[in-house]
Amino acid sequence: QVQLVESGGGLAQAGGSLRLSCAPSGRTFSSYTMGWFRQAPGKEREFVACINESGGSAWYGDSVKGRFTISRDNAKNTVYLQMNNLKPEDTALYYCAAGISFPISHVSEYIYWGRGTQVTVSS
Secondary structure (H helix, E strand, C coil): CCEECEECCEEEECCCCEEEEECCECCCCCCCEEEEEEECCCCCCEEEEEECCCCCCEEECCCCCCCEEEEEECCCCEEEEEECCCCHHHCEEEEEEEECCCCCCCHHHEEEEECCEEEEEEC
């Protein structure tokens, strides 16, 4: 069983940056596609980004292209989401997820999920 634990969330000002981390435990995650999603109050869970097993390919949601970067370090068993030029509309609970195929942007295609880390961006 893969357990995913997100960290790095917090409060940032518009235009600022945050870096989220996701550290799976229980088994190696190097054979999984890793993704990030977010969910704001009253809204559906939204795809943010995903990265393939090797880290050589990434896929982004339209709302974060050019501002967010997903990466992974398989030696450290960690996946990252670098968030730059943050906007108030980026405020949400951010989830890390693991799946099999690539690219995958639908919630139903991911197998394992973390509990989320809150990101709040003030204007």
